[in-house]
Amino acid sequence: MIDTNAIFNIQSEQKFTELALDVFNYQFKNNTVYRSFCDLLYKHPSDVKTIKDIPFLPIQFFKTHEVLSSQNNIQTTFTSSGTTGSKTSKHLVTNLDIYKNSFTKGFEQFYGSVNNYVILALLPSYLEREGSSLIYMVDAMITQSKHSESGFYLNNLDELKNTLTLLDSQGKKILLIGVSFALLDLIETYQFSLNNTIVMETGGMKGRRKELIREELHSQLKVGFGVESIHSEYGMTELLSQAYSQGNGVFNTPNWMKVLARDTEDALSILPTGKSGGLNVIDLANINSCSFIATQDLGRVYKDDSFEVIGRFDHSDIRGCNLMVL
Incomplete structure (x- = not known):
């Protein structure tokens, strides 16, 4: 079991990486939806040595599946707004603290x-x-x-x-x-x-x-x-952490959250800093659901780990990773 206090006490890049890999291993073992997704990508913990090796679950899974890494009782369910008739995301929360x-x-x-x-x-x-x-x-x-x-x-x-x-x-x-x-x-x-x-x-x-x-x-x-x-x-329904911009639309994350950009043509490839792509979010506060989310936001990440959002993808974003039939 991951010590949640350690998540909120991260003070270095090295500690973030260590905990992110620990959380990946934990969720691979305990989250059946995420495990199935990783299996279909032929991604096993033995293949994951760095953050960039971690598979990011398409955010749409929160609309179609119960994304859980915990056996504890659900304390509340957060839902997205959605348009009339559309499926809404559901984030099942087992620990509101x-x-x-x-x-x-x-x-x-x-x-x-x-x-x-x-x-x-x-x-x-x-x-x-x-x-x-x-x-x-x-x-x-x-x-x-x-x-x-x-x-x-x-x-x-x-x-x-x-x-x-x-x-x-x-x-x-x-x-x-x-x-x-x-x-x-x-x-x-x-x-x-x-x-x-x-x-x-x-x-x-x-x-x-x-x-x-x-x-x-x-x-x-x-x-x-x-x-x-x-x-x-x-912020979003599927995340338990928020990033903040204090002006100019450039966001910074708390120490237990990180944003990466993925290639729009190859959803499994992480882009170098400064390149525009789909935004992947690591949110270690999502320890009881899934901490590795491929969002539908388009943006770019900078060398200091700040990022900006420049638009939204349509559903074609998941091409090359069409595993929604899980």
């Missing part, structure tokens, strides 16, 4: 203690459904912040404007986290000139608005909120 540790320590690594912030959350599309891992995370952060002003906002934009303006003018540190379309709704109604607020978008128009490229979205938000940069959170 690991998730709490991950999002708390991950946030602290880049922003310091949650206690230092008033958390204002504008996440209507997530609040309007059940099973959102983002809502679970932000709700816990609101509780941890211990500020009475922290809370969720749905359609009460006038109240949010008044609270945000007042607290910012009082010099309080504020984190305004919101889904893109709702942040745009807010600045179309009100103009701000904020000095003590981090504005963090979680991406996505959720069918409410036309999709914008990041530069255009951030440009509008910077003007509307009167801030110099827009922060971003990179």
